[in-house]
Amino acid sequence: MGCREIREVISAYVDGEARPEEARLVEEHLGACPQCRQAEKRMRDLGMAVARTEGAVPPDFRENLFARMEKEDLLPKRRSIFAYSVRWTVVPLAAAAAIALFVLSSREVPRDHPSTAMRPPTATLVGGDLSPEDREIVASLEILEDPDLFDETEIEEWEFFTPPPRQRG
Amino acid sequence: MKTDAELMALYQRGSRDAFEELFARHHRRVIHFCYRMTGDQARAEEAAQEVFLRIARAASTYQPTARFTTWVYTIARRTTLNFLRDEKEDGEKVPIDPTGEGRDAGNGIALPDSREWGPEQAAWGMQLQERFLEALQKLPEVNRAAFVLNRGEGLSYEEVATVLGVTVQAVKSRIFRAREALLAEISGLLE
Numbered sequence: 001m002g003c004r005e006i007r008e009v010i011s012a013y014v015d016g017e018a019r020p021e022e023a024r025l026v027e028e029h030l031g032a033c034p035q036c037r038q039a040e041k042r043m044r045d046l047g048m049a050v051a052r053t054e055g056a057v058p059p060d061f062r063e064n065l066f067a068r069m070e071k072e073d074l075l076p077k078r079r080s081i082f083a084y085s086v087r088w089t090v091v092p093l094a095a096a097a098a099i100a101l102f103v104l105s106s107r108e109v110p111r112d113h114p115s116t117a118m119r120p121p122t123a124t125l126v127g128g129d130l131s132p133e134d135r136e137i138v139a140s141l142e143i144l145e146d147p148d149l150f151d152e153t154e155i156e157e158w159e160f161f162t163p164p165p166r167q168r169g
Numbered sequence: 170m171k172t173d174a175e176l177m178a179l180y181q182r183g184s185r186d187a188f189e190e191l192f193a194r195h196h197r198r199v200i201h202f203c204y205r206m207t208g209d210q211a212r213a214e215e216a217a218q219e220v221f222l223r224i225a226r227a228a229s230t231y232q233p234t235a236r237f238t239t240w241v242y243t244i245a246r247r248t249t250l251n252f253l254r255d256e257k258e259d260g261e262k263v264p265i266d267p268t269g270e271g272r273d274a275g276n277g278i279a280l281p282d283s284r285e286w287g288p289e290q291a292a293w294g295m296q297l298q299e300r301f302l303e304a305l306q307k308l309p310e311v312n313r314a315a316f317v318l319n320r321g322e323g324l325s326y327e328e329v330a331t332v333l334g335v336t337v338q339a340v341k342s343r344i345f346r347a348r349e350a351l352l353a354e355i356s357g358l359l360e
Contacts (some may be wrong), residue, residue, distance in 0.1 A: 055213040
């Protein structure tokens with residue numbers, strides 16, 4: 001292979017892309033040909049020249065690009081720290097408020113409250129056809145409804161408030 | 170550390186951080202490639218922005234089987250090619266200094282280490298770079314792209330072949346032709 005034909009292989013050899021048999025051929029040729037050795041050096045220098053030719057990255061390059069991307073809806077918007085703080089403070093607060101509301105609403109309305117909604121229906125029961133035993137149970141209903149008035153440890157006392165089976169006739 | 174393909178998958182699922190990481194990894198090389206291909210800083214910036222917009226727009230079409238870098242350079246090459254075509258249609262051309270034409274490529278080129286350059290050598294180095302950039306623009310686009318992708322961007326012949334859609338043998342020939350033409354253009358400057 002003459003100098004003209006082997007120059008393309010030398011080019012690939014310089015780039016590390018020559019096959020092993022080509023590389024052997026090139027090395028043999030370079031050992032005997034000063035012109036091709038010079039050509040090989042020039043090829044290597046040219047590679048250095050292109051590597052040194054670099055564009056500059058302008059400081060606002062990223063900012064401009066991301067603004068264009070956001071305009072085209074190509075970049076998900078970042079949540080602000082405020083948004084995160086709202087998320088992590090308002091949600092637990094709302095949950096706590098809901099729990100508090102539930103607890104408060106589930107408690108018995110105080111006896112001196114003007115509303116009668118939670119009171120036993122004494123008006124309809126007084127003078128009704130309740131037996132004396134029933135009346136006693138109804139009178140004790142307030143105690144049953146108010147857990148604060150009831151000692152949970154003495155659970156057997158539930159039996160005391162359980163109305164006995166009605167006797168018909 | 171996540172791979173480019175993993176980051177692309179995350180971006181496809183709506184992760185901004187994933188795209189920012191991909192941008193951080195690749196924006197310099199994209200700008201350098203555009204600069205080497207267009208020969209102009211302003212055009213390189215414009216082209217590089219367009220490259221990233223195209224990457225984002227085409228994210229859903231990216232397949233992890235393709236190496237991300239190869240995919241990016243395929244987009245970058247098409248983008249710069251469109252820019253150059255548009256310029257040609259508009260009648261704009263990259264300025265070429267005619268004094269560089271017809272020089273003898275047979276003279277040797279020696280590029281000393283620029284870190285050791287004095288003021289005169291630094292000025293000469295700047296001139297050399299300008300002339301080199303101009304010489305690059307004189308090359309046929311396919312030869313320039315092959316040479317820049319291999320020597321400037323570090324892609325293998327096989328990867329260059331993938332980006333350009335040609336055979337490895339064609340890449341080998343194009344890089345050789347680019348070298349010969351560049352040496353003919355700038356070696357005279359170094360006499």
